[in-house]
Amino acid sequence: MDEFDGLKEECGLFGIWGHPEASELTYIAMHSLQHRGQQGAGIVSSSGDYLFGARGMGLLTEALSKEQLDSLKPFPHAIGHTRYASSGGSELSNVQPFLFKSHKGDLALAHNGNLVNAMNLRRALEDQGAIFQTTSDSEVLAHLLRRERGGGEESFEGRKKRIKKVLKQVKGAFAFMIMHQDSLTVALDDHGVRPLMLGKKDGSYCVASETCAFTAIGAEYIRDIEAGEMITITDEGIDFDHYTDTTSPHMCSMEYIYFARADSEFRRTSTYRIRKELGRSLAEEMQGIDADIVIGVPDSSLAAAHGFSEASGIKQEQGLLKNRYVGRTFITPGQEARERAVRMKLSPVRDIVEGRRVIVIDDSIVRGTTSRFIVKALKKAGAKEVHMGVSSPPLKNPCYYGIDVSTHAEIIASTKSPEEIRDEIGADSLTYLSVDKMHDVYHSFGSKGQCDACFTGNYPIDIEEAILPQEKDLKQKGV
Ligand code: SF4
CATH class of the missing domain: 3.60.20.10 (Aminohydrolase, N-terminal nucleophile (Ntn) domain)
Known part of the structure; x- marks a missing residue:
């Protein structure tokens, strides 16, 4: 992401x-x-x-x-x-x-x-x-x-x-x-x-x-x-x-998946190792997909791609490059600005992806802007097929515990099925990690309990007092 x-x-x-x-x-x-x-x-x-x-x-x-x-x-x-x-x-x-x-x-x-x-x-x-x-x-x-x-x-x-x-x-x-x-x-x-x-x-x-x-x-x-x-x-x-x-x-699952730095440790286990294990588990869910190379979306998904590659035997390549010098100050809110920012930030390595079947590993999909851009850019660079693997479950719900996605409207999986998302981002296939497999990984590293509310909607702390009026409307309508 x-x-x-x-x-x-x-x-x-x-x-x-x-x-x-x-x-x-x-x-x-x-x-x-x-x-x-x-x-x-x-x-x-x-x-x-x-x-x-x-x-x-x-x-x-x-x-x-x-x-x-x-x-x-x-x-x-x-x-x-x-x-x-x-x-x-x-x-x-x-x-x-x-x-x-x-x-x-x-x-x-x-x-x-x-x-x-x-x-x-x-x-x-x-x-x-x-x-x-x-x-x-x-x-x-x-x-x-x-x-x-x-x-x-x-x-x-x-x-x-x-x-x-x-x-x-x-x-x-x-x-x-x-x-x-x-x-x-x-x-x-x-x-x-x-x-x-x-x-x-x-x-x-x-x-x-x-x-x-x-x-x-x-x-x-x-x-x-x-x-x-x-x-x-x-x-x-x-x-x-x-x-x-x-x-x-109920420690935040997203800290492991995306937020924390890869060298940071939780219960003496680095986030890098946890992400790698999430990638290994995802490889089990994508066993039926043939590909020539696997690439991770830099930087937060590289560890998951590494684990995926180890478990699947598919070679990991750096097929996407991140421009680290894109400033933040000119970024204004809004979809068009976001798309421009992603375009400036990520670019495909043509001679790595050209003529190949590519599996792209990303740690999560929120709005879908990045995934859509990546699939399009890789195909334009000559990739024969682009399969998207996500090393976390579909993110469907807002977070009320300090993370900045606060409405369902901003989250693509809150209203669309994985197949509809696949279609929208233009990928040949889209596979998410299951909630159970995600928790299996956390338990293997000694987790005492994880919040997974943005995936499951099971909020461990009552959010009634925090829900915005427009969210209450959607909730009542069953969205
Ligand atoms: S809902 Fe829970 S798991 Fe999701 S971002 Fe918020 S605290 Fe983390």
């Missing part, structure tokens, strides 16, 4: 406590999480007494100036956030971490995911007099934290109690970093939908959305943070706790 045509991850998180180079390390780590969000970035650092922040729009290199980074250098604690706007607009005020100042102390907040009851909570808070600075659902948590009373205002246990109470009020998929002057608290929702990892660098604890951030700064990957877990890091050490004992792990 090409990013101009597909799903977009919402955010990348990184935080480190008690390191002399906290803000530099955060900046470096955020570079490796850039694929999780390119619309804005920010860092908040703590001196131990106060919080200081810097943020800006665009890629990390554009968002934060050298002067801004230099201003954060002296401080030993930092959190950083790369953002893709799916809920809330893409203006600067929505770029995280959010920083709040009050006479009770500073508070910074960064969030990956989507709160399904944010709208209702926000309305209730506004009715009680709260004024919001942003349109982001994450700000709701800050208001709830500021309002929560009891548990002993200043004590460590009192603060933990208040954070727990607030986390129990929000529903949805969230990985939160909550920074006070003297502590960093991270928490994962009770379904563990979004990834969050714990690491250590030179004796200092750090957290990140993906382990590739640890690799970038030379940190040790300790373990995956679990559903419902709440970890607090202070100068005194680390405190492991849970804000709830009622958990039901």
Whole structure:
């Protein structure tokens, strides 16, 4: 899937406590999480007494100036956030971490995911007099934290109690970093939908959305943070706790299929290996199809194509090339712009595909723009046959947990059968991986449970409060 045509991850998180180079390390780590969000970035650092922040729009290199980074250098604690706007607009005020100042102390907040009851909570808070600075659902948590009373205002246990109470009020998929002057608290929702990892660098604890951030700064990957877990890091050490004992792990399947970087690990298994295994399973489903070569759509589908080639014995070739230097800034929404972007981004290698029967492996099909272009381009370059293999099941439903495809209208498989999609993209055949085979692969790597709602419609967290009015109409009509 090409990013101009597909799903977009919402955010990348990184935080480190008690390191002399906290803000530099955060900046470096955020570079490796850039694929999780390119619309804005920010860092908040703590001196131990106060919080200081810097943020800006665009890629990390554009968002934060050298002067801004230099201003954060002296401080030993930092959190950083790369953002893709799916809920809330893409203006600067929505770029995280959010920083709040009050006479009770500073508070910074960064969030990956989507709160399904944010709208209702926000309305209730506004009715009680709260004024919001942003349109982001994450700000709701800050208001709830500021309002929560009891548990002993200043004590460590009192603060933990208040954070727990607030986390129990929000529903949805969230990985939160909550920074006070003297502590960093991270928490994962009770379904563990979004990834969050714990690491250590030179004796200092750090957290990140993906382990590739640890690799970038030379940190040790300790373990995956679990559903419902709440970890607090202070100068005194680390405190492991849970804000709830009622958990039901449903990690996002799309992290494995598409979002996460291939070198990132989940439960000590690289995404590359998981994708390769998905490709091997797909080869079993496509046994009846004869072909001369198999090619993967770069970059996210290369591992699946590799697995497919190993299992089928069909030689893997690089029949499609990706132009890595296509800028993002000129891309405007809309189908025509998307098609132009895909054309600029992918091109076939003529003398590899000419006169051959080609199997193309893609990790998923969302709108179908990329697949249509690829089939057409390969045939124009002389491919005799083009068979499309998808290393995930048909993507039919919107995601309400922080991924930017929020209406059925944007998803081709929500209204069309695989045969109709095959016809529309012009392929000689189209084969998807089955839901069961996908889960078999995940189980073989020790998954504790996966969200597959965009394939099956079985949403593990109730979405009633998050459904847009137009989606409710479609749902009622049975679409
Ligand atoms: S609905 Fe799909 S994209 Fe959203 S969290 Fe579940 S598996 Fe991931």
